[in-house]
Amino acid sequence: MRSHSRRNFLKGVGASLGASLLFSPFYDSIANAAPGKKPKRLLIFFTMGTAPEVWKPKGVSGETPTFSEATSPLEEVKEHIVMLDGLPSASPGNNHGSADGLTGMGYFSNGPYGLISVDQYIVEKLKGAGLATPIPSLLLGADTSGGKTGFYxxxxxxxxxxxxxxxxxxxxxxxxxxxxNPNQPDPAAEARLRRRMSILDNLKGEITTLKGNLGQEQKYKLDLHLESLRQIENRLSGSMTGGTGGPTGGGCSVPTSPSGDMSNPMKANQLHLDIIVGAFACDITRVAAIQWGSDQMMNVNLPEIGLADEEHNGLIHGNDPGHAKLIKLEKWLHEQFVGVIKKLKELPEADGSGSLLDNTLIAWCRDMGDAPAHTQNEMKFVLASGTGGYLKTAPGGRFIRSQERHERVLLSLCDAMGVTDYSGFGDPALGAKSPLPGLAAT
Structure with a gap:
């Protein structure tokens, strides 16, 4: 049997799929809400760790934080914010590349789903409940090839x-x-859809042929890509036959096609955030995530704030007295986080019963709590939800320092999405699994 090198494997996949088809989810899962219930959504905003002295509030009165310079943009939406600190991971020494951040269990697993991040675990559970949207989960992120992402x-x-x-x-x-004739589809658009269907048919044939000469791991990855193709095919088929492939109701409108400098990963991720908001508004997905860089690097080019460097070596471990440049980057990232909150808050639900933010939990998660020291002893989160949403919020925001394991925050994300069976997720040695106390509104 002819063998394929890793390079030839990737070359074959790239030629067959193209960048537009390499999205990661692949499972029939999420969610039309049960009758009479509002939809629930989860957005994970994932970055490297930070320097604790940059991120921590300047002061805390009760649970009310005084934001640092790096986190100061949160002041604008503080009534929606809960900051979490002090939470140790299961494997505090794992540092770079550890899966612990979103899986809760480092590099090992004895659960039924294997090594799985919280977003994909939620998707699997919702799939088991018979809930589905056109795209089960949407993972976006520019400049992630320099290391590992948080998603498994x-x-x-x-x-x-x-x-x-x-x-x-x-x-x-x-x-x-x-x-x-507004009641009929555009013939030109239908022709484009048929061409796309034909392309998908050819791609599936090429991938099936390629699989015969690959090892088990590479076959597994191609199976995931095939599932991605099937999902796209189902959406295109639904559009051609009058199905539910398109957006309807509420604040749904297709955003304009991306434009601008998409070679700049920071600007590209701003466009990705707009796409996620549009996908939520049109009920195309209920679980989305954006990754900023990888565990090893993120190329920063932000001339508007006078910052051009690489996050890991330049800002976290470089000659940056007082973390001045890292503060600039963190402040800019917090502005993007706040921007998503504001956009979701402005868009109405399809049934007119509030905003998209009211039924969305946004979770800023990191791979380490202390990036300069390479430790996961004190994991950090920033969570946001709307009025009457999942979180227990306060007018001045909330800051919670806890010694509970950080996995309990991940279980809170599950709980927010209606997933309360935690078997098979996280560290099997954790014992009784439950969400973080005091986080949920009810």
């Missing part, structure tokens, strides 16, 4: 890096109306 489903998952590819993946099933 037995293997490390690779987000879509190109905003154009992400846009095509999410919104390709939306068929514009016929300009001369």
């Amino acid at each position: 489903k037995n293997t490390n998952l690779v987000p879509i890096g190109s905003p154009m590819s992400a846009y095509s993946t999410v919104f390709s099933g939306v068929t514009p109306s016929n300009p001369t």
Whole structure:
């Protein structure tokens, strides 16, 4: 049997799929809400660790924080914010590349789903409940090839890096109306969909042929890509037959096609955030995540704040007295986090019963709590939800320092999505598994 090198394998996949099809989720899962219940959504905002002295509040009165310079943008939406600190991981010495951040269990697993991050675990559980949206989970993120991401489903998952590819993946099933007859589809759009279906058929054939000459791990990865293709195919088929591939109701409108400097990963991720908001508004997905860089590097080019460097070596471990440059970057990232909160708050639910933010939990998670020291002793989170949402919030924001294991925060993300069976997730030695006390509103 002819063998394939890793390079030839990737070359074959790249030629067959193209960047627009390399999105990671692949499972029939999430969620049309049960009748009479509002939909629930989860957005994970994932970055490297930070310097604790940069991130921690300048002061705390009760649970009310006085934000640091790096976190100061949170002041604008403080009534929606809960900051969490002090939470040790199961494997505090794992540092770079550890899966612990979103899996709760370092590099090992004896659960039924294997090594799995919280986003994919939620998807699997919702799949088991018979809930489905056109895209089960949407993983986006530019400049992630320099190391590992935080997302796992037995293997490390690779987000879509190109905003154009992400846009095509999410919104390709939306068929514009016929300009001369709004009740009929546009013939030109239908022709484009048929061409795309033909391309997908060819790609599936190529991948099936390629699988015959690969090892088990590479076959597994191609199976994931095949499942991705099937999901896109189902969405395109739904559009051609009058199915539910397109957006409806509420604040749903297809965002304009991405434009600008998409070679700059920071700007590309801003476009990715807009795509996620659009996907939520149109109920195309209920679980989304964005990764900023990888565990080893993130190339920062932000001329508007006078910052051009590499996060890991330049800002975290470089000659940066007082972490001045890292503070600039963290402040900018907090501005992006706040921007998503504000956009979701402005968009109404399809049933007019509030905003998208009211039914969305946004979780800023990290791979380490103390990046300069390379430890996971004190994991840090920033969570946000809307009025009457999952979180117990306060007008001035909340800061909670806890010695509970950080996995309990991940279980809170499950709880927010209606997943209360935690078997098979996280560290099997944790014992009785439950969400973090005092975090949920009820």
